[in-house]
Structure formats: C-alpha cells, structure tokens
Amino acid sequence: MREGAAPGRGTGFTRTGTYLLAFLLVFTLISLLNPKQFLSLTNIQQMAFQLPEFGVLAFAMMVVMVSGGIDLSIISVSTLSGIAAAITLLSVASSGNLDLSLILKGIMAGEDSATAVVQQMPFDLRMLLIILLTASVALAVGGLCGLLNGILVAVVRIPPILATLGTMKLFEGIAFVVTKGSPITSFPKPFLFIGSGSLLYVPMPMVIFAIGAVCVGVLLQKTRLGFTIYAVGMNAVAARFSGIRNWGVLVRTYLVSGILAGVAGLLIMSRVDSVKVGYGSSYLLQAVLVVILGGVSYLGGKGNILDVVLSILMLRVISSGFNIAGLTEYFRNVIWGSLLVVVTAANNLVPVLAARIAERRADTR
Amino acid sequence: MSDATGARRDTAWRAIGGRLRSHEMYLLLLIVAYCLIVNGINSSFLTMENIFDVLKSSSIMSTMAIGVFVVMLSGGMDISFTAIATVSMFVTVRLFQLFTGDLLIAFVLAGVVGMVMGSVNAILVHFCRLPTLIVTLGTSSIFHGGMLALARVPYIYTVPRYFSGFSKQTLFSWTTASGVTVGLSAMTVMMLGIALLTWALLRYSALGRGIYALGGNPEAAKRAGFNIMRIQFFVYCYVGLLSGLASIQYVSLVRHVHPFNLMDIMLDIIAAVVLGGTSLTGGRGTVWGTLLGVWMIYLIRNSLVLMRIPSYWDSVVIGLVIVVSTGINSYGKILSRAGGKAIDA
Numbered sequence: 001m002r003e004g005a006a007p008g009r010g011t012g013f014t015r016t017g018t019y020l021l022a023f024l025l026v027f028t029l030i031s032l033l034n035p036k037q038f039l040s041l042t043n044i045q046q047m048a049f050q051l052p053e054f055g056v057l058a059f060a061m062m063v064v065m066v067s068g069g070i071d072l073s074i075i076s077v078s079t080l081s082g083i084a085a086a087i088t089l090l091s092v093a094s095s096g097n098l099d100l101s102l103i104l105k106g107i108m109a110g111e112d113s114a115t116a117v118v119q120q121m122p123f124d125l126r127m128l129l130i131i132l133l134t135a136s137v138a139l140a141v142g143g144l145c146g147l148l149n150g151i152l153v154a155v156v157r158i159p160p161i162l163a164t165l166g167t168m169k170l171f172e173g174i175a176f177v178v179t180k181g182s183p184i185t186s187f188p189k190p191f192l193f194i195g196s197g198s199l200l201y202v203p204m205p206m207v208i209f210a211i212g213a214v215c216v217g218v219l220l221q222k223t224r225l226g227f228t229i230y231a232v233g234m235n236a237v238a239a240r241f242s243g244i245r246n247w248g249v250l251v252r253t254y255l256v257s258g259i260l261a262g263v264a265g266l267l268i269m270s271r272v273d274s275v276k277v278g279y280g281s282s283y284l285l286q287a288v289l290v291v292i293l294g295g296v297s298y299l300g301g302k303g304n305i306l307d308v309v310l311s312i313l314m315l316r317v318i319s320s321g322f323n324i325a326g327l328t329e330y331f332r333n334v335i336w337g338s339l340l341v342v343v344t345a346a347n348n349l350v351p352v353l354a355a356r357i358a359e360r361r362a363d364t365r
Numbered sequence: 366m367s368d369a370t371g372a373r374r375d376t377a378w379r380a381i382g383g384r385l386r387s388h389e390m391y392l393l394l395l396i397v398a399y400c401l402i403v404n405g406i407n408s409s410f411l412t413m414e415n416i417f418d419v420l421k422s423s424s425i426m427s428t429m430a431i432g433v434f435v436v437m438l439s440g441g442m443d444i445s446f447t448a449i450a451t452v453s454m455f456v457t458v459r460l461f462q463l464f465t466g467d468l469l470i471a472f473v474l475a476g477v478v479g480m481v482m483g484s485v486n487a488i489l490v491h492f493c494r495l496p497t498l499i500v501t502l503g504t505s506s507i508f509h510g511g512m513l514a515l516a517r518v519p520y521i522y523t524v525p526r527y528f529s530g531f532s533k534q535t536l537f538s539w540t541t542a543s544g545v546t547v548g549l550s551a552m553t554v555m556m557l558g559i560a561l562l563t564w565a566l567l568r569y570s571a572l573g574r575g576i577y578a579l580g581g582n583p584e585a586a587k588r589a590g591f592n593i594m595r596i597q598f599f600v601y602c603y604v605g606l607l608s609g610l611a612s613i614q615y616v617s618l619v620r621h622v623h624p625f626n627l628m629d630i631m632l633d634i635i636a637a638v639v640l641g642g643t644s645l646t647g648g649r650g651t652v653w654g655t656l657l658g659v660w661m662i663y664l665i666r667n668s669l670v671l672m673r674i675p676s677y678w679d680s681v682v683i684g685l686v687i688v689v690s691t692g693i694n695s696y697g698k699i700l701s702r703a704g705g706k707a708i709d710a
Contacts, residue, residue, distance in 0.1 A: 157699055166684050166691060181677065285503075288502065298499060330514040331510065333509070338507055340499060341489060344496075344500075
C-alpha cells in the first residue's frame with residue numbers, strides 16, 4: 001500500500017528544510033499583507049502565549065498517530081486534569097489541606113473575601129510546593145486518563161477511534177459532573193506565572209513548549225520506547241514477530257499522550273486564570289490537521305518532531321492572519337477542514353503519482 | 366428415516382437456539398430488564414402512551430442510525446452525518462420560506478441535498494483513498510462551518526405549518542381509559558419502512574451483499590468482482606439521504622431550525638450502532654440490532670430524569686455505554702479467536 005512512499009529518515013534534512021522554507025514563506029506573506037498589525041509586539045506576544053497549549057496538545061496527538069492510532073480524547077483529558085489541578089490548588093492554598101468535600105459542595109461557592117485572600121498570596125516556599133503539587137496532580141490525572149485509553153486500545157483491543165470517542169465523552173462528562181458546568185477561577189497570582197509570566201523576555205509557556213518538544217523528540221528518536229512506537233506503527237505484525245510486546249508499547253504511548261494533554265490543561269488553566277468544560281474544543285480538528293500537515297502518516301510509523309513543530313508555528317501564523325483579516329470562527333473551520341482533506345489527499349496521492357511518473361520514464365528508456 | 370427427521374429436528378433446534386443466543390436477543394432482554402427497573406422506580410414509565418412516544422421521537426435517531434449502520438457495515442466511518450442533516454434542514458426550510466411547497470417536496474429536496482454532500486464524502490473516500498474518519502472530520506466542519514459562514518441568520522423560528530402536521534399524523538389511533546389518544550405515528554411508520562427497505566436491500570440485492578463483502582474483506586470483494594466504486598457511492602449517498610429525511614422529521618417535531626441541536630446527537634447514534642452489534646471493522650451487523658441499539662440509548666437518555674439522576678450525568682453514562690459496548694464487542698472477538706470458535710456468527 002505504501003511502497004511508493006518516500007523513506008522518512010534518510011531524507012530527513014531536506015524534508016525539514018522544505019518545512020522551514022514553507023514556514024518562512026507563510027510568515028513573510030502574512031507580514032507583507034499587513035506588516036503593521038502582524039509584526040506588532042502585542043500580536044507576536046499573543047501568539048507566543050497561545051501557541052504552546054495548542055502545540056503540546058498536538059504533541060499528544062502526534063505520539064499516538066506515530067503508533068498508528070488516533071486520540072480524540074485529548075481535549076477532554078486536558079480539561080479534566082485542569083479541573084483536578086484547580087480543585088487541588090484552591091483547596092490546598094485556602095485551607096492548607098486537600099479538602100475533597102469542596103468538590104461535592106461545588107468549589108465556586110467560596111466567599112469573595114476568601115478568594116481575594118487566595119489570589120493575593122505571595123510567592124514563598126509554601127506556594128512553590130503548592131504549585132508543584134498542582135502540576136503533578138494535572139500530570140497524574142492526565143496520565144491516568146491516558147492509561148485507561150491505552151488499556152482500552154491495547155488490551156481490550158477497541159479500535160482507537162471508538163475507544164477515544166467514548167472516553168472523550170466519559171472524561172468530559174466527569175468534568176461536567178464535578179463542576180456542574182460552571183468555571184473555576186481566581187487562582188493565586190504566583191501560579192499564573194506558568195501561563196502568563198516571562199523568563200528573561202521569553203514567555204514561560206514557550207519555555208515549557210520547548211522543553212516538551214525536546215522531551216518528545218528525545219523520546220521518539222533516542223529511546224527504546226520511541227523506536228518500538230515507530231516499529232508498531234509501521235507494521236504491527238512484523239513488530240510482534242520481532243519480539244516487541246505491542247500492547248506494552250501502546251499502553252505507554254497513550255500514557256505519554258495523556259500526560260502531555262495534562263500539561264496542556266495546566267497551561268490553559270494558568271493562562272486564562274480559569275478552567276471550564278468546553279475550553280479548547282476547537283483545538284481537536286486543528287491538532288489532527290497540524291500533525292498530518294507535519295508529515296505524520298495516519299497509518300503510523302512516520303513523522304518527526306521538527307517538522308511537526310514547524311507546522312505548529314505555520315498554523316499559528318496562518319491563524320493569526322485570519323484574526324487580522326477578521327474571519328469568523330465558522331469560516332476558519334471551513335478552511336481548516338478543507339486543508340485537512342487536501343493535505344491528506346496530497347500526502348496520499350503524491351507518492352503514487354511520483355511512482356507512476358518514474359515508471360513511465362523507465363519505460364521510455 | 367427416523368434418523369433423518371431426528372437430524373432435521375436437531376438442526377432446527379440449533380437454529381432457534383442460535384437465534385436466542387444472538388447479540389440482538391441479549392439486547393432485547395437488556396432493554397426489557399431496563400424498562401422494568403425504571404418502571405419499578407417510577408411507575409409512570411411503562412404506559413402505552415410513553416411507549417408509542419418513545420417509538421415516535423426516537424425515529425429521528427433511528428433513521429440516521431440506519432444510514433450510519435450501512436457505512437460502518439462497509440468498513441467505513443461517518444461523523445459528518447449530523448452536519449449533513451443540519452445543512453439540508455436549513456437549506457430546505459429556508460427555500461420553503463421563499464417558495465410554497467408541500468411536505469413531500471420537502472422530503473425529496475432534503476434527501477437530495479443530503480445525497481449531494483454524501484457524494485462529496487464518497488469521492489474523497491474512493492478516488493483520493495483517504496481514511497474515512499479524516500475525510501468526514503474535515504467535511505463535517507466544511508459543511509457546517511460553510512452553512513454558518515454563509516447564512517447570515519442560521520436560526521429559523523417560523524416554519525410552514527404543513528411541516529408540523531406530519532409529526533401529528535397517526536395510524537390506528539385509539540383513546541385510552543385515561544382519555545389520552547394513542548397511535549402509531551407517521552414518523553414511526555416511515556422509519557420502519559426505511560428499516561424494512563434497508564434490510565431487504567442488504568439481504569437480497571447484489572449491492573447489499575457487496576456492502577457486507579466490502580466490510581468483511583475489501584481485497585476479496587474486489588477480486589470477487591464487486592464494483593467497489595458503486596458500493597462506496599451508494600453507502601455515503603445513502604447515509605446522506607437518510608440524514609436529510611431525518612432532518613425533516615426533526616423539523617416537523619420541534620418546529621424550528623437550530624444550527625447546533627442536531628450536532629449533539631452524533632455520538633449517541635454511533636454508540637447506538639455499535640451497541641446494536643455492528644462489527645467495528647465492518648462486515649457484520651443487522652438493521653434489527655441497530656434499531657434495538659437506538660432504543661436502548663434513547664431510553665437511557667430519557668429515563669435518567671425519571672430515575673432521579675441529575676441530567677449532568679448524561680455524558681458520563683453515554684461515554685460508559687460506548688466504552689463498555691465496544692469493549693465487549695472487541696474483547697469477545699479476542700476470546701472467540703483464542704477459543705477457536707465463533708461467538709456470534
């Protein structure tokens with residue numbers, strides 16, 4: 001089925017070079033269209049703060065797609081872990097211990113004076129510990145959700161589309177039951193540093209995004225797990241016969257994806273200073289799009305992190321261009337949907353056409 | 366002689382036993398048990414009026430589910446059908462505000478609009494050889510987003526009267542002791558007609574056998590000489606057609622056009638088809654099972670309130686139903702492979 005496809009690793013540099021060129025082209029094009037608005041400091045800053053949460057979600061999608069699956073639950077996972085983290089943060093910060101009865105009472109019922117006190121808490125060792133605890137809760141909940149996905153896909157063997165479609169509804173439902181649909185807001189100021197602070201002029205979310213990219217890159221290219229993820233995605237039967245325990249690899253893949261979604265949840269929560277069911281729902285289509293745009297095959301076994309990072313940057317630049325042009329969300333959806341179909345079709349048809357042309361050339365000789 | 370009749374009786378018994386042990390039978394028993402439990406908690410549940418009402422209001426879901434069932438039977442997946450229904454509903458009602466018409470033309474028009482969108486999916490799936498999930502994920506936002514972007518006001522609150530007339534028509538109506546008129550709704554009859562037609566088509570026509578063959582093994586179907594292109598076009602146009610018809614049923618029931626309401630039932634319908642025993646990879650499943658699946662999901666959705674469970678548990682329950690039913694479906698296959706025998710043939 002894919003004998004005509006270009007080999008992924010051998011031509012790695014030229015492929016990435018193409019992506020870099022495409023990114024620069026898009027960037028200059030949109031800069032030329034409206035240099036004053038697009039290249040303004042506020043616009044660049046806004047992009048730098050908004051890109052990471054989407055980027056980390058795209059990594060979560062990418063890891064799973066390299067293994068030959070798909071994870072439609074990433075948005076729900078990030079929402080659920082954001083909510084768990086928010087409850088931990090508020091209850092520990094205000095009362096000093098984890099008060100789970102707050103969940104039952106509905107955490108939003110706190111008095112105004114109490115929330116003001118929590119909001120104005122200074123940054124000290126105690127706060128640092130609370131933030132670390134919050135972050136680990138977000139990652140742990142994300143990981144647990146991912147683990148469930150992994151078990152459903154690898155052990156129970158439900159096709160990934162349906163398993164994650166079901167858990168998407170399930171996690172979203174749990175998040176809705178816990179919050180009853182209302183937002184949780186007013187976090188302590190020091191916590192907001194994660195999503196809206198800057199480290200030596202570099203936005204903090206961007207730093208986390210870069211760390212995430214390096215981690216995912218190392219995981220996929222340099223570790224045993226990464227190698228086996230590619231192997232399972234390329235040809236699951238061959239992988240099994242070469243002594244790889246496929247189910248173990250898949251469970252870990254979905255676990256990693258869940259943890260990444262948890263990181264995204266933390267970033268969203270800290271940037272907008274609230275969590276609510278429904279935040280980030282427009283990211284799902286875009287995440288699938290950007291991963292496929294980045295050269296990851298939906299059949300699995302192909303793709304590299306640099307190309308995906310460049311596609312993420314490209315997509316954000318285009319999106320910002322739409323903002324400046326004043327396109328409505330609906331119109332954007334039409335464009336993202338068309339791009340998804342066109343890019344997938346091109347990925348599919350170009351190797352076939354190339355093979356056919358090469359064949360014809362060989363014939364004429 | 367006696368041996369032969371004995372053997373014949375034996376096979377007959379085995380056939381009946383097989384039917385009893387089928388997935389559909391389990392589901393039917395499950396539905397009956399569930400109804401009895403709900404009725405135990407709230408005795409206003411199992412009344413003639415309520416049963417006919419369930420049959421009527423669930424026929425919108427059933428009509429769409431039959432279309433989705435046919436797609437999944439062919440080994441594909443469609444998540445754009447709610448977008449198709451929403452667009453054909455809007456286009457049809459908008460046109461009928463400008464021109465006069467009647468209900469039959471409305472059904473035809475909505476069906477045609479649905480089929481056009483279905484054929485776009487078919488072209489992308491067949492000629493570009495794209496995975497069905499990615500195609501329909503893309504076209505779903507193209508159709509729905511396109512409608513919202515182009516229509517200045519995507520809401521319609523004054524729908525011509527003959528639309529709502531359809532949902533009120535009944536067959537064999539009678540008045541119960543408590544003075545409520547009960548009857549088989551025209552919507553239910555239409556849905557049952559579609560179900561019967563689909564069943565006959567799948568069972569007796571070459572096209573229908575081709576759909577089963579394609580879902581079972583695409584390569585084998587191709588080599589057996591089935592026209593794959595014709596099958597793909599039929600399957601995606603059929604789900605488009607049924608979505609269009611269902612959207613008009615919906616308008617006639619709720620009497621207004623809303624651009625997001627229908628979008629929310631997408632997962633319920635996929636859950637219903639899977640619950641109905643349609644194989645996740647295609648090639649196996651029945652219309653009858655699909656209808657039972659829809660009724661099960663519809664009952665769960667609408668009885669939580671009767672059982673005094675707050676409505677925000679809906680998503681959790683539906684998510685659990687999808688995970689558990691797909692889980693049983695897939696895990697049963699592993700077990701049957703391990704034991705070397707088929708569980709549901």
